[in-house]
Each structure stands twice: as C-alpha cells, then as structure tokens.
Amino acid sequence: MIRFDAVSKEFPDGTVAVDALSLTAASGQITVLVGPSGCGKTTSLRMINRMIEPSAGTITIDDRDVMSVPPAELRRGIGYVIQHAGLFPHRTVVDNVATVPLLTGTRRREARARAIELLERVGLPASFADRYPAQLSGGQQQRVGVARALAADPPVLLMDEPFSAVDPVVRDQLQQEFLRLQDELGKTIVFVTHDIDEAIRLGDQVAVLAVGGRLAQLAAPAELLARPADPFVAGFVGRDRGYRALAFVSAEVAVTPEPTVALGSALARAHDVAVDEWVLVVDDAQRPQGWLHLRAHPDGGAGPAPGDVVSPDLLNLGGTLSPVGGTLREALDAALSSPSGRGVVVDDDGRLVGSVLAGTVLDHLREETAGVPARVHP
Numbered sequence: 538m539i540r541f542d543a544v545s546k547e548f549p550d551g552t553v554a555v556d557a558l559s560l561t562a563a564s565g566q567i568t569v570l571v572g573p574s575g576c577g578k579t580t581s582l583r584m585i586n587r588m589i590e591p592s593a594g595t596i597t598i599d600d601r602d603v604m605s606v607p608p609a610e611l612r613r614g615i616g617y618v619i620q621h622a623g624l625f626p627h628r629t630v631v632d633n634v635a636t637v638p639l640l641t642g643t644r645r646r647e648a649r650a651r652a653i654e655l656l657e658r659v660g661l662p663a664s665f666a667d668r669y670p671a672q673l674s675g676g677q678q679q680r681v682g683v684a685r686a687l688a689a690d691p692p693v694l695l696m697d698e699p700f701s702a703v704d705p706v707v708r709d710q711l712q713q714e715f716l717r718l719q720d721e722l723g724k725t726i727v728f729v730t731h732d733i734d735e736a737i738r739l740g741d742q743v744a745v746l747a748v749g750g751r752l753a754q755l756a757a758p759a760e761l762l763a764r765p766a767d768p769f770v771a772g773f774v775g776r777d778r779g780y781r782a783l784a785f786v787s788a789e790v791a792v793t794p795e796p797t798v799a800l801g802s803a804l805a806r807a808h809d810v811a812v813d814e815w816v817l818v819v820d821d822a823q824r825p826q827g828w829l830h831l832r833a834h835p836d837g838g839a840g841p842a843p844g845d846v847v848s849p850d851l852l853n854l855g856g857t858l859s860p861v862g863g864t865l866r867e868a869l870d871a872a873l874s875s876p877s878g879r880g881v882v883v884d885d886d887g888r889l890v891g892s893v894l895a896g897t898v899l900d901h902l903r904e905e906t907a908g909v910p911a912r913v914h915p
C-alpha cells in the first residue's frame with residue numbers, strides 16, 4: 538500500500554506542483570492519477586521513488602517512509618515505465634529487459650532466459666530479443682518498457698503515460714494486455730495519464746487532480762462518472778459521461794429469441810421465418826454471420842425463385858455483437874449499430890443467444906438508475 542499524507546511539492550522557483558495531497562493506493566490495485574497538463578501528476582509519481590523529494594508531508598510504502606530508504610534500495614522494489622519506453626538505444630531488447638537483474642547480481646544466462654520469458658508475456662516473440670529498440674515499432678518498444686519494469690519482479694509499478702505515444706488501435710491493445718497481465722500479477726500500480734478514458738478503463742480507483750496539485754476527487758470509475766464531486770471534475774470527465782457510465786452497468790436485460798436462417802438455406806425459408814424485412818443468418822454452429830434484407834432481393838412480388846439460397850454475398854455485416862452478461866453499453870451499441878435495430882447477443886463461443894432492442898436497454902437503464910447507484914460491473 539502506498540500512502541500520501543499531506544504531501545506538497547514546491548519547486549525552488551516557487552511553483553507549487555502538488556498541494557497537500559493525501560491518498561492511498563491499495564496493494565494489488567491500479568490507482569490512476571489523471572488531470573490536465575501541469576496539474577502535478579508526474580511530480581506526484583516521482584516522489585514515490587524519490588526522483589523528486591517532497592517539500593512537506595510523507596509518502597509511505599507498506600508503512601515505510603520512502604525518505605528513510607536509500608534511493609537505490611527503494612527503486613529496486615519499484616518498476617518504472619515512461620512514455621517512449623525510455624529504452625537504452627545501444628542495448629539489445631533482451632539486454633534492456635535484463636538491465637536491473639544483471640545489476641543486482643543475477644547470472645547472465647538466467648537473466649537472459651527470464652527476460653525472454655517476460656518478452657513473451659508482454660506479447661513479443663523471442664525473435665525480437667536481439668534487435669535494437671530503433672528496430673521496433675512504438676507499441677513494441679512500450680511492451681519492452683513494461684517487460685523491463687517487471688524484470689526485477691517489483692511489488693510496485695509506476696507508469697507515466699506509458700501508452701500515450703502510440704496510435705489509438707495499438708493503445709487499445711496495450712491497455713487490454715496490460716489489464717490481463719495485471720490480473721495475473723496483482724502489482725500495486727500508480728498510473729499517470731491525461732486521458733480520462735484511459736483512466737476509467739484501467740483504474741480500480743481514479744484520482745482527479747486539478748492544476749496546482751489539488752486532489753479534486755478520488756473514486757472508483759463508475760462513481761466518478763455517476764457523481765462528479767464538483768464542476769471541475771464534471772467538466773473533466775466529459776459531457777458524454779452518462780453514456781460512458783453504461784460501460785460499468787451489467788446488461789441483465791431481457792434477451793428475446795431471434796428467428797434465423799442458416800447460410801445455404803433456400804431464400805424462401807428466410808421469407809417464412811422473417812418477422813420484418815431483416816432476417817439474421819447463422820452458420821452451422823449458430824454463430825451469427827450477418828443480416829439479410831429481404832426487400833433488397835429480387836423476389837419480384839412472387840417470392841424467391843426455388844433455386845435461390847442465402848449466400849454470404851447477400852449479407853449486411855453491420856452491427857456489433859454483445860456478449861451475454863456484458864455491459865449496457867455493449868448491448869446498446871449492438872442494438873444501435875444493427876441494421877435491423879435488434880442487437881445480437883452471443884455466448885462465449887460466439888453462438889446466438891437472442892436479440893435486444895435499444896428501447897429495452899434504455900427501459901432497463903431507467904429502472905437501474907431510479908435507485909442510483911447503478912450496479913457496478915465487475
């Protein structure tokens with residue numbers, strides 16, 4: 538557990554970067570510090586590993602005042618990941634990852650083997666081990682940065698905008714894999730970002746800082762979205778916070794059976810089962826393949842010709858799939874993006890469970906939020 542107790546930092550030029558900050562980052566959880574540029578996020582993070590020393594207050598890690606621990610010893614137990622990964626350009630990937638274990642006396646072969654294992658864990662093939670950082674993409678470099686921070690198996694990980702320098706698609710992947718890794722590792726993580734969406738996705742709790750290093754609110758993501766503490770937090774979490782809050786509410790909405798035809802069936806069969814002009818097409822394993830628009834097909838009023846079959850080129854592929862037991866946001870998105878207006882719900886194997894209407898999702902939401910707080914999705 539990391540505890541800030543009335544911690545302030547005033548730089549010699551009089552800038553107050555952090556002002557009487559008190560917060561606790563629970564063990565095994567991700568605490569995100571978020572806020573606009575210059576609000577003191579990086580300064581707060583760096584005070585944990587003594588790269589910056591507080592002007593007042595105390596920071597403890599598992600009840601030990603960080604100021605009482607020599608910086609080198611302190612940092613051995615704290616991994617640190619920064620934007621652009623901060624890799625040594627003249628060392629190979631494997632040597633970058635093995636840096637700390639080698640410094641602390643691990644034998645070379647052992648350090649190398651462990652480094653390669655860590656690279657695989659963060660999603661990089663062992664064949665990257667002997668490349669230099671410049672031979673990797675930005676996202677791959679970030680993965681190496683995470684592997685390097687984990688190499689000494691530190692209980693605490695400090696991450697300063699680690700995924701900000703990559704494009705949104707890579708960022709999404711890195712975030713997803715980071716959450717998966719944290720599920721396995723259960724590190725105590727303090728994560729800095731200026732991106733509220735990233736904060737909400739990754740944080741077990743989120744600390745919103747205002748300029749001047751003042752803590753505006755510390756709360757779990759769902760709570761932050763549902764009840765911002767003041768106008769500054771409300772503005773910072775954004776105008777669409779109501780919509781984003783749906784991502785934290787379980788969609789235990791009534792799913793209704795959806796009539797289907799199998800790929801390869803006679804087109805006439807689609808006309809028989811249809812409840813309106815859209816019919817859902819599934820494969821042999823009941824996995825949705827797309828929607829068939831009946832009116833778009835030349836049945837010429839006399840119905841399809843006897844030889845016409847439901848083939849893939851007739852399908853409209855639009856519409857996201859909502860996992861059963863997913864969130865209200867996923868259910869609503871499936872309904873809104875579906876050409877038929879019916880959102881397709883599938884099980885873990887991708888097999889059809891049924892469909893859901895946007896109106897049903899909204900009715901459910903109204904019931905759910907009548908007695909706020911909404912149920913938090915695990």
Ligand SMILES: Nc1ncnc2c1ncn2[C@@H]1O[C@H](COP(=O)(O)OP(=O)(O)OP(=O)(O)O)[C@@H](O)[C@H]1O
Nearest residue numbers: 548550552554573574575576577578579580581731
């Ligand atoms: N060495 C320094 N001397 C004087 N002022 C500093 C120093 N380092 C940082 N500051 C100031 O302290 C404030 C907080 O800086 P900090 O880097 O912690 O902000 P941040 O929230 O991480 O910002 P960003 O999101 O832009 O990285 C800023 O006003 C910054 O200009």
